[in-house]
Amino acid sequence: MNFIYDLHRTMMAEKLILVYEGDFTQESTKSILSMAERNLDSAGESSGTKRKVFNVMVEALQNIVKHSSEQGLQAGSLISRSAIFMISKDDLRYCVMTGNPIPKSRVAKLTNNLTELNNKDKEGLKEMYKEIIKNTQISEKGGAGLGFVDMARKSGEKLGFSFAEMDSEHDFFCLKVTISREKE
Amino acid sequence: MEILNLKGTEDTPSILLDKKNGIFEISGRSLPEDSAEFYRPVLDWIGSYAADPNPATEFTLKLEYFNTASSKLILDVLSALEEIKGMKILWYFHDDDEDMEEAGQEFSELVEIPFEFKTY
Numbered sequence: 001m002n003f004i005y006d007l008h009r010t011m012m013a014e015k016l017i018l019v020y021e022g023d024f025t026q027e028s029t030k031s032i033l034s035m036a037e038r039n040l041d042s043a044g045e046s047s048g049t050k051r052k053v054f055n056v057m058v059e060a061l062q063n064i065v066k067h068s069s070e071q072g073l074q075a076g077s078l079i080s081r082s083a084i085f086m087i088s089k090d091d092l093r094y095c096v097m098t099g100n101p102i103p104k105s106r107v108a109k110l111t112n113n114l115t116e117l118n119n120k121d122k123e124g125l126k127e128m129y130k131e132i133i134k135n136t137q138i139s140e141k142g143g144a145g146l147g148f149v150d151m152a153r154k155s156g157e158k159l160g161f162s163f164a165e166m167d168s169e170h171d172f173f174c175l176k177v178t179i180s181r182e183k184e
Numbered sequence: 185m186e187i188l189n190l191k192g193t194e195d196t197p198s199i200l201l202d203k204k205n206g207i208f209e210i211s212g213r214s215l216p217e218d219s220a221e222f223y224r225p226v227l228d229w230i231g232s233y234a235a236d237p238n239p240a241t242e243f244t245l246k247l248e249y250f251n252t253a254s255s256k257l258i259l260d261v262l263s264a265l266e267e268i269k270g271m272k273i274l275w276y277f278h279d280d281d282e283d284m285e286e287a288g289q290e291f292s293e294l295v296e297i298p299f300e301f302k303t304y
Binding site for chain 1: 282
């Protein structure tokens with residue numbers, strides 16, 4: 001059972017304050033949010049930081065919920081609906097991190113989208129947000145196509161992302177959103 | 185005209201639309217699983233109200249938090265309100281919530297309705 005201690009040490013080393021692995025639904029999203037909110041409250045975090053972390057968590061979690069429903073068809077195979085969500089915290093920042101399987105066919109487009117976002121400044125992201133909200137329709141999955149733009153705006157830093165090979169058809173998409181802790 | 189009164193939950197806002205008493209308010213948190221479905225009755229109500237509105241309407245938006253899918257629907261609500269004469273939006277934000285203030289400013293730039301900004 002060494003893995004228990006190993007996992008514990010990893011979590012300590014990475015300063016992870018919350019890790020959730022499994023199925024993602026609106027119900028699990030609500031539970032994770034209320035757990036994380038309690039954590040932010042008890043840490044006495046400033047309201048600005050709390051709101052930004054909450055905001056990024058919602059978008060990150062709802063992104064996974066939407067994409068798990070796509071993956072659900074392959075339940076039982078290696079590519080299950082399973083995904084991971086975590087939050088780390090050190091003296092300077094919170095990081096909201098997610099990992100979920102996506103079809104390889106989506107990797108190129110996602111890379112382009114995220115790279116485009118990372119090349120924009122505050123004003124550029126604002127213009128992009130307004131442009132999308134004016135023209136978008138809510139998709140069948142309930143998304144407005146605004147999640148990453150919103151996360152980038154709330155973060156104020158570059159979105160970290162990478163893709164790990166899972167099998168011939170899927171990659172594991174890893175996303176890291178950083179939120180600086182405001183000093184009161 | 186019927187009153188639309190929805191009690192807020194942990195992921196949906198409170199909604200009170202009452203023509204007779206002149207109360208029009210959406211407040212709280214908005215991160216429903218299906219935002220289009222949640223806001224449909226609101227948009228329907230506004231559609232009926234637009235046919236015979238009060239001479240002046242002050243519509244209060246007092247949101248603590250909304251997700252991006254809700255932001256699209258809030259824009260749809262504002263676009264529906266835009267058609268009504270004598271419309272004014274009261275946009276409330278917590279006095280240290282710059283993001284909510286900015287969100288209100290952005291909405292005000294997207295529709296042709298006067299916005300009044302208020303803190304709480």
